[in-house]
Amino acid sequence: MKNVIELKSVTKNFKDFSVKNIDLQVKQGFITGFIGANGAGKSTTIKMMMNLLKPDAGEVKLFGLDYKMYEKAIKERIGFVYDGNVFFEGLNLKDIKRIVAPAYNHWDDRLFYQYVEQFELPLHKAIKTFSKGMQMKASLAIALSHHAKLLIMDEPTAGLDPIFRRELLRILQELMMDGNRTILFSTHITTDLDRIADYIAFIQKGELVFNQSIHDVTESYALVKGELNLLDRDTERAFVHVHRASTGFEALTDNIKKVKNIFGNSVIIEQASLEDIMYYLKGGIHHV
Numbered sequence: 001m002k003n004v005i006e007l008k009s010v011t012k013n014f015k016d017f018s019v020k021n022i023d024l025q026v027k028q029g030f031i032t033g034f035i036g037a038n039g040a041g042k043s044t045t046i047k048m049m050m051n052l053l054k055p056d057a058g059e060v061k062l063f064g065l066d067y068k069m070y071e072k073a074i075k076e077r078i079g080f081v082y083d084g085n086v087f088f089e090g091l092n093l094k095d096i097k098r099i100v101a102p103a104y105n106h107w108d109d110r111l112f113y114q115y116v117e118q119f120e121l122p123l124h125k126a127i128k129t130f131s132k133g134m135q136m137k138a139s140l141a142i143a144l145s146h147h148a149k150l151l152i153m154d155e156p157t158a159g160l161d162p163i164f165r166r167e168l169l170r171i172l173q174e175l176m177m178d179g180n181r182t183i184l185f186s187t188h189i190t191t192d193l194d195r196i197a198d199y200i201a202f203i204q205k206g207e208l209v210f211n212q213s214i215h216d217v218t219e220s221y222a223l224v225k226g227e228l229n230l231l232d233r234d235t236e237r238a239f240v241h242v243h244r245a246s247t248g249f250e251a252l253t254d255n256i257k258k259v260k261n262i263f264g265n266s267v268i269i270e271q272a273s274l275e276d277i278m279y280y281l282k283g284g285i286h287h288v
């Protein structure tokens with residue numbers, strides 16, 4: 001399986017925050033959800049993928065190419081969509097197209113007008129009068145009109161209402177039908193990804209916690225509920241995090257087999273959602 005994005009030991013240091021030693025491969029032909037809490041380092045990592053920010057250490061390759069030699073060739077194949085991608089606010093979509101199109105060898109006017117129609121976008125109204133959802137669609141239409149093989153989307157659903165979010169997700173799913181497109185999609189709204197993602201990359205405090213198929217993630221983690229008297233220093237080792245309440249405990253495990261061995265039928269084991277996993281791993285992975 002080919003990797004469209006490859007980060008090797010990528011590090012970026014800011015004064016109060018670092019993205020540390022990220023090794024991340026994004027597989028061709030799939031949707032990868034890039035999740036993490038506010039400030040976890042998603043945008044910083046994406047900016048390095050887009051060459052908008054240079055890593056202090058490590059290697060960034062897209063389509064097997066590095067930016068030093070192949071910036072134009074790489075950018076030709078990427079559609080970048082991010083929250084607040086408002087272009088030039090006073091302009092309308094037709095003007096924007098006129099400015100953006102010449103930058104791409106493979107710009108396709110027919111495709112552009114097809115998306116404008118499909119997304120029901122007005123061509124002659126100033127972008128600043130667009131709703132947030134329309135702006136996102138405009139940004140997507142532009143990104144798709146040069147036959148981008150890779151869509152990198154930074155929080156595309158942020159600020160969209162649930163109906164619009166769902167519509168966007170459906171559009172993304174449809175885009176994947178042709179089989180050789182790849183999408184990297186950052187979000188902290190993990191329920192979006194339950195619907196469409198094939199892989200989940202999870203970043204936490206600047207470090208990559210995992211990058212696994214969504215199937216493996218849901219198989220690896222589980223929520224465990226039981227009575228407080230079941231917990232002691234030994235049994236707690238089966239969990240990555242335990243939350244105690246007066247009514248009992250709820251814990252996240254990454255070792256379901258061990259939990260079954262220790263507790264048998266005395267606990268309830270439930271599937272953990274991505275949100276559960278993000279929430280319980282917020283302090284990082286360390287067994288209690």
Ligand SMILES: Nc1ncnc2c1ncn2[C@@H]1O[C@H](COP(=O)(O)OP(=O)(O)OP(=O)(O)O)[C@@H](O)[C@H]1O
Nearest residue numbers: 014015017036037038039040041042043044045188
């Ligand atoms: N240019 C910069 N200079 C200094 N610090 C920065 C810079 N850019 C980002 N940071 C810091 O890096 C941290 C991570 O920010 P980043 O935008 O990558 O997070 P994020 O996961 O995308 O968060 P969110 O979901 O809130 O957008 C934050 O603490 C931010 O303040």
